[in-house]
Amino acid sequence: MAEEKEKKRLKIKATGQMQKIMADYFYELNDAARDRSKPIAWCTSVGPAELLRAMGFLVHFPENHGAMLGATRMATDMIPEANAIGYTPTICSYLTADIGAYLKGVTPLSKAYKGIDSLPKPDVLVFNTNQCRDVQDWFAWYGDEFNVPVIGIYTHRGVKDVGEALVTSVAQQIKDLIPTLEEVSGNKFDMEELKRVLALSRECSDLWQKVLFTAGTIPSPLTFFDGTIHMGPAVVLRGTQPAIDYYKLLLAELEERIENHVAAVDGEKYRIYWEGMPVWGRLSAHSKLFAGLDANVLASTYCNSWIFSDFDENDPFHSMARAYTQLFIVRSDDAKEAYIKRMLDYFKVDGIVYHDAMTCPNNSNCRYGMAQRLEKETGIPSLIINGDLNDLRMLSDEQTKTNVEAFIEQLEERKG
Numbered sequence: 001m002a003e004e005k006e007k008k009r010l011k012i013k014a015t016g017q018m019q020k021i022m023a024d025y026f027y028e029l030n031d032a033a034r035d036r037s038k039p040i041a042w043c044t045s046v047g048p049a050e051l052l053r054a055m056g057f058l059v060h061f062p063e064n065h066g067a068m069l070g071a072t073r074m075a076t077d078m079i080p081e082a083n084a085i086g087y088t089p090t091i092c093s094y095l096t097a098d099i100g101a102y103l104k105g106v107t108p109l110s111k112a113y114k115g116i117d118s119l120p121k122p123d124v125l126v127f128n129t130n131q132c133r134d135v136q137d138w139f140a141w142y143g144d145e146f147n148v149p150v151i152g153i154y155t156h157r158g159v160k161d162v163g164e165a166l167v168t169s170v171a172q173q174i175k176d177l178i179p180t181l182e183e184v185s186g187n188k189f190d191m192e193e194l195k196r197v198l199a200l201s202r203e204c205s206d207l208w209q210k211v212l213f214t215a216g217t218i219p220s221p222l223t224f225f226d227g228t229i230h231m232g233p234a235v236v237l238r239g240t241q242p243a244i245d246y247y248k249l250l251l252a253e254l255e256e257r258i259e260n261h262v263a264a265v266d267g268e269k270y271r272i273y274w275e276g277m278p279v280w281g282r283l284s285a286h287s288k289l290f291a292g293l294d295a296n297v298l299a300s301t302y303c304n305s306w307i308f309s310d311f312d313e314n315d316p317f318h319s320m321a322r323a324y325t326q327l328f329i330v331r332s333d334d335a336k337e338a339y340i341k342r343m344l345d346y347f348k349v350d351g352i353v354y355h356d357a358m359t360c361p362n363n364s365n366c367r368y369g370m371a372q373r374l375e376k377e378t379g380i381p382s383l384i385i386n387g388d389l390n391d392l393r394m395l396s397d398e399q400t401k402t403n404v405e406a407f408i409e410q411l412e413e414r415k416g
C-alpha cells in the first residue's frame with residue numbers, strides 16, 4: 001500500500017522576484033485608481049489585454065482576484081453574499097466569490113499589500129467568452145454597479161478546426177472594440193504600439209512555454225503547483241517587459257536544476273498530469289499529499305492556457321483571434337483529446353488526475369466519458385477528484401486523500 005511521508009519539495013529561488021513584480025503591478029493599479037492618472041480596464045484572463053495595454057489602459061483581471069480569494073481561503077465565506085442577490089451556488093465560484101467580496105467590501109490584496117484597501121474602479125470592462133458565458137454576466141453586473149461601458153468578444157465554442165471564417169469573425173470583433181476604447185481612454189488607436197505590445201506578449205508566452213515544458217525532463221524540476229503560482233506574470237503582465245525578464249530568470253533556474261539532475265519532488269517515482277482547474281484553497285495540501293507518495297504532479301492543461309504561440313505582431317488582429325480561439329477550453333472533445341495525448345507523451349506521464357470542479361463545467365473534462373476514452377486509448381490510468389476551484393464546501397479532504405493513495409497504489413502495481 002502506498003505510504004504517505006513528509007518529502008522535501010524544492011522551493012523556487014526566483015519566487016521573491018515574482019512577488020516583487022506582482023506587488024509593483026498591484027500598486028500601480030492602486031495609485032492610478034486613486035489619482036486617476038491612467039484609464040483602467042477590467043479584462044477577462046484570456047481577453048484582449050494586448051489591445052488594452054496598447055491603448056494606454058492599466059489592466060485588472062477579476063479572475064486573478066477570484067483565484068486569490070480561493071488561494072487565501074476567503075472565497076467560501078464570500079460566495080453566499082452573491083447567492084443572496086440571485087447568483088446560484090452552482091455557477092462559477094470565481095464570479096460568486098469576487099462579487100461576494102465586493103459586496104462585503106473586502107479583498108485579499110489588503111492583507112498582502114499595505115495601503116491597498118479595494119480593487120481599482122474600472123473605466124471599461126472587456127470580456128471574451130472563450131472561457132465561458134459566465135464572464136459576460138459577471139462583467140455586466142459590474143458595468144451596472146460602476147455605470148461604465150461593458151464590451152466584449154463572443155468566441156465560438158466546441159471548435160474542432162480553427163478555420164479562417166472563425167478567425168475572421170473574432171478578429172473583426174476585436175477591431176470593433178476600438179471606438180469605445182478610444183472614447184473611454186482619450187487615446188487614438190496606434191497600430192505600431194499594438195505590434196510592440198503583441199511582440200512582448202508573444203515573447204512572454206514563448207518563455208512561459210519553455211518554463212512549463214522543462215517538466216518533460218526526468219526528474220522534473222517543476223511541479224504543477226509551482227506553475228499555478230508562477231503563472232501570475234503570464235496572466236496579468238503579458239505584453240510587458242517585467243514579465244519577460246522574470247521568465248528568463250525562472251527558466252535559467254530550472255535549466256540549472258536540469259543540468260544538475262535536481263528534482264522538484266525528492267525521489268520522484270510517479271509522474272502525474274492534472275486535467276482541470278486547481279483547488280486553490282488546497283494547493284499546499286495537495287502538493288504535500290502527492291509528494292509524500294513520491295508523485296510529482298508536473299504538468300497540466302490549465303497552466304498551458306497562457307501559451308499563445310499564434311501571436312504574430314505582423315498580423316495583430318488575426319493572430320490574436322486565432323490564439324484566443326485555439327485555446328483548449330474552446331475546442332471540441334476530439335481536439336481536446338488529441339491535445340492531451342500529445343501532452344501525456346511529452347511529459348512521460350504515469351497517470352492522469354481529472355478535477356471535476358462543481359462550479360466550472362467548461363473546464364471539467366471528465367463528465368462525458370473523456371477520461372475513460374483516453375485511458376482505453378493510451379493505457380494510462382486516471383483518477384477523478386470531485387471538488388471545486390474556490391468553494392471548499394464541495395470538497396472532501398479525507399475522500400480525496402483516500403482516493404489519491406489508492407490511485408498511487410494502482411500506479412505502483414503497474415510499475416511493479
